[in-house]
Amino acid sequence: MSRESFDLDIRIDPERQRVAKQRAREGRRLMLLELGVAAALVLGFLASGASRRLKAALLGAGLASPWLLVGAYLGLVLVGYALAMAPLGWWSGYVRAHHYGLSTQTLRLWLADEAKSLALSLVFGIAAGEVIYWLLRTYPDTWWIWGSTFLAAASVLLGFVAPVLILPLFNTLTPLDDEELVARIRRLAERTGRRVAGVYTIDLSARTTAANAMFMGLGRTQRIALGDTLYSQYTPDEIETIVAHELGHQVHHDLYQGLALQTALLVGALYLAHLFLRWGVARFGFAGPGDVAALPLVALAVGLFSLVTMPLANAHSRWRERLADRFSLQATGNGAALARAMTRLANQNLSEIDPPRWAVWLLYSHPPLAERIALGSEAPA
Ligand SMILES: [Zn+2]
Structure with a gap:
């Protein structure tokens, strides 16, 4: 790879910042819209009785074994959800990315990525779902403890294999x-x-x-x-x-830290799902907590819990990112270079350097770039 010549007197580009602010505002609105559409889909699927009718149709097609029933139901629901969300995903991930000059993707590559992601979500979603529903049928009162333990172990395994088995499906290292x-x-x-x-x-x-x-x-x-x-x-x-x-992330064991936090959150999310199921099974006339047609209740509980705890997870992440920045300053002793790198990132990636406080608090996994640039440029040389 050849490198270009470098401007060492790099500054934040005010015109790019103007566009970055507009892009960030639009992105937040789009995220809200996506959230609203997703919630409406799940609520509609539950309240209209469509979920129960889908299960009845699968039973009618002869899928009497709970394993086959759960697999077929999850497969159809995952594909249906992906198709319903695809137009918004295309708008935000393809059209807007091109509009802002941030995408080099052809439509063909975008579609191939979407298809691979859906295939992965089918493989992992159905495998995890079969285990969770077996637990729900077998231990209707304590399934959420075993379920979160199982999902935490699966995340560790996935963390090990992701760089060598999953990433190569999309990228080359x-x-x-x-x-x-x-x-x-x-x-x-x-x-x-x-x-x-x-x-x-x-x-x-x-x-x-x-x-x-x-x-x-x-x-x-x-x-x-x-x-x-x-x-x-x-x-x-x-x-x-x-x-x-x-x-710094490696030295601070940040991936293990992240997994530990994720596990704690998982226990909370599945416990809330347990409560939703206890309440909703009678309310919506499901056969029991292990009835796969009650899945929208689980999705609502997990979605709601993730949304409410998002600020906490992001605050934890920003804290680890700050520590990694400080580690970098200490290890290199080159604050000026860190500040230049962050300035280049802001210009190149159309990143808003000083987003509103509330947006940082809710949505940002990294400290705002203005703060990271200041950390570098104010460090003693
Ligand atoms: Zn980082």
């Missing part, structure tokens, strides 16, 4: 082929005193013009991936601060 950067990263790693995850580049440019870097995997599949959209447009100093930020 290539070991970083850059002697200078590899040497710098090795020096960084020596300062942390750890066996450090491998560094790769990832072909984000097939889909987007936006830059990103990520830390992924658990145990032996841990790795740092630098988007080619970042690698080709940032100076080695700047990339070093970003790699150091990702190393």
Whole structure:
């Protein structure tokens, strides 16, 4: 990959910020609309009796075994939901992304990604659903404890295999082929005193013009991936601060922390589903909590719980991101490069650097870029 020449006196582009603000406002409205449509779909499916009629039709088609019934019901519901949400997804993920010049995706690639995502959600959704419904039939009072334990274990397993089995369905990871950067990263790693995850580049440019870097995997599949959209447009100093930020996530065990929080939230979500089922089974005339036609009640409980706890999960994430930024400052001692990298990210990704407080509190998994830029530029040189 060849790098372009770099402007070291990079500033926030006011015109890009104006567009970024408009894009952020639209994005928030669109998110609200998507939430409203999803809630209306699930409520309508429940209250109209459509869920019960779907189950009756599947029973009528001879699917008497609960395993076959649950599998067929979940498959049809997942496909139906994906199709119903597809127009909004196309608008926000394809049309708008192109409108703002952030997408390089062809319609064909977008459709292929959607089809693969749906196939994955069918495989994982039906597998997890079969286990949860078996638990619901077998332990109607304590299923939510075993269910959340099972889902937590499944998330750990998924965390291990995702970088090697799932990510390659969409992207290609290539070991970083850059002697200078590899040497710098090795020096960084020596300062942390750890066996450090491998560094790769990832072909984000097939889909987007936006830059990103990520830390992924658990145990032996841990790795740092630098988007080619970042690698080709940032100076080695700047990339070093970003790699150091990702190393911070590794050193602070942030993926394990995230899994622990997710597990706690899962217990809460499934307990609320348990309460919804206890209330709703009689109200809507279902056969019992293990009746698959009562699934909309579970979806409503889990959706409501996730929505209410979203600020908490985001606050936790922003805290870990701040720690990773501080780790990067300490490890590289180069606040100016960190500030430049964050400024480039804002300009390139059309990111609003100073979103409204309430939006940060509700929706932001990372601190606003203005804060991250200030952290770098105010650090003692
Ligand atoms: Zn991070």
